Amino acid sequence: MRPEAAVARPDIAEGEPLVSIRDLRTYYSIRGSFADRLVGREGGVVKAVDGVSLDVRKGEVLGLVGESGSGKTTLGRTILGLVRATSGVVEFEGHDVAHVPEREFRALRRRMQVVFQDPHASLNPAMTIAQAVGHPLQIHGLERNRERLRIKVAEALERVGLAPAAQYMDKYPSDLSGGQKQRAVIARAIILNPVLLVADEPVSMLDMSVRAKILELMAELKRDFDLTYLYVTHDLATAKFFCDRIAIMYLGRIVEIGDAASIYADPKHPYTKALLRAIPEPDPARAVPRDLPRGEVPDAASPPLGCSFHPRCPLAFQPCGWESRDLRDLLEARWARKAGEAGVEEEEALFGNLDALSAPLISARLTPPRGRTAAEMLAVLERIRTEDPDEPFWKGVRRLEAVDGRLELDFHEPHDPTLGQSGDVEVACHLYNAPA
């Protein structure tokens, strides 16, 4: 290996995009059941990152926020080249790292480093701290002299607050505390003098008392080393004080992106609003009503039509992508809620098996069981509608009637929301950008 691998290092001015992501998609193929594999049927794909476009500007801290399963970690890993992108472009300092061969990527890796969530698991248990922190320099052939290497490692350790370094260098990771390990991981990341640091929930596994100190350290390092951070987290509370800009992710897509201050002051997307309301408020007198999003994050293997958030959204309306599965969820939720009440079993028997509604279709066709009529089914649905007319689901229903002994439901045409400017932020929501 050449001692100083020649990496083109264009001078990127502060605020210019350091990483440009365009329409990035990262899909995981999932294995089907054992029987599926025997007959050679494909298991389908999970769209972990589904068409993300994003700039990380030099010198900023970009927070990537979302629930588990939102694809934020996969996005970080794709930028680092730990996961191969399915399609799209990740441009880092002028190189399309999404498609560069691993061999060429290795030289670029000096310029981007990573801090993972679990400090214990990200250090090799068979290496001392000095070996672990010094190894990047050896990998890139930057320091061959062992004594100079040790001095550099000591400097890096002291820089991250592991001082005196001599006390830590010959220890194994299992001898250190979580915070100390995370400091060692950060030392390993900065020793190569990178420009970009992807921090994947760097403090979420640490004790509360250590979190603030590690974040302070990261802020200091950012100043001293002129770093750019991609800060992946589910914790909007720490993101608020650490990030310059924030991108909110939901099911593989960015739903809102903008300056942290603007997002906190005036969240636009219903999902962002819900997340912000979910931050615990220490003062009970100021507590806001927590109308957290109902339900769970949907299955990423077959995401909802239209806006992925519409089944949980209190403000969803016609174009948000209403579909047959929403009818099934509505009925099942109703029956679960009213279990044991009079008439519920009767309703269940009337609708019978709802499997016909399991495919994502914008029209639903239900056949009544023997001896019952479609008009009875229609009457039940009408009754549900009058009981709760504010339920967003009914806004999505375009036509509901009994025809030829079948119950027919048509929904409005679904539209995928796209990111559009709204005030100070960009938001992907039909409430702000009406579909064309």
Add this chain to the structure above:
Amino acid sequence: MAATAPASPRTPYGRARLLALGRATKPIREASGIARGMFWAGVGITFAFILMAFLAPVISRYNFSQYKANGVRFPQLGHPSGLHWMGTTVQSDDVMARVIYGAQTELKVVVIALAMSLSIGVPLGLISGYFGGILDRALVLIMDAIFAFPYLLIAIVIAFVLSTSSIGGGIFTAAIAITAAYVPLYFRVVRNHVISVREEPYVDAARALGARPRTVIRKYVFFNVVQNVPPIATLNAADAILLLASLGFLGYGIQPTQGAEWGYDVSRAVSDASSGIWWTGLFPGLAIVLLVTGLTLLGEGLNETINPVLRRRRFGQFDFEPVPGAVEEAE
């Protein structure tokens, strides 16, 4: 940046090695109870045999294929006596000399066989587990196919094929036959462990640092996988002794001209036993049993000390001595 170098930034790398060695042997030093007893008993027995093998020319009064001394032929099937402590065989060989030199043969074959099966099985397992894909599937298929055969059958086939070739029926043939039988075992153990270690964040971190696959495997995967190997290798050594003895017993092992071999001696002694001649079979048989027991104890001891599932730390028990006066207070 604060460039204040720490007081002793240079640790000689010899010390780092020592540190790693100390860490690696820590579970052995900390072992307690039965595991400790088994381990050290195993070490004792095994070491005695190793000593016997190395000092064979010194300990043994005669050579293993010697049938006369000073022009006088040894008695045939002679009783154990002052001149021949363990008696003599039908070919007038001294049984004790054959037992002692036998240790040499067994150890040579086992060491060569283990070295070969480790140096084939472990790297193949590392590569197969780390890279996965078609290579992995093909290797697993081949290894499983070999694994499905009885050890002895493979060893016999290999020994037979090789002994008819130019290599002949020597130590190498026996070692290769045993190697072929054991490679799949190491391969499977290492490969399966690599597959779990491969998913660890520190392996991802190493990739993110820009390490080549070779470096990742050597520095990040190997050391976290290899700790399973010593107990298996030791237990295998015991097994290999039995395999070699079986080969010898069946006549496919070391040829009598190449060296003394216990299994062969036992097979020759079968006909003696019916006529009341016990010494030709007892002593080689005893040697096999003892060495196998020693290696098994060593292997099990290692397994119990190294394997975290079986390991019990020494601080597992405390004696709470009653504090004088405490009982009265409570009453």
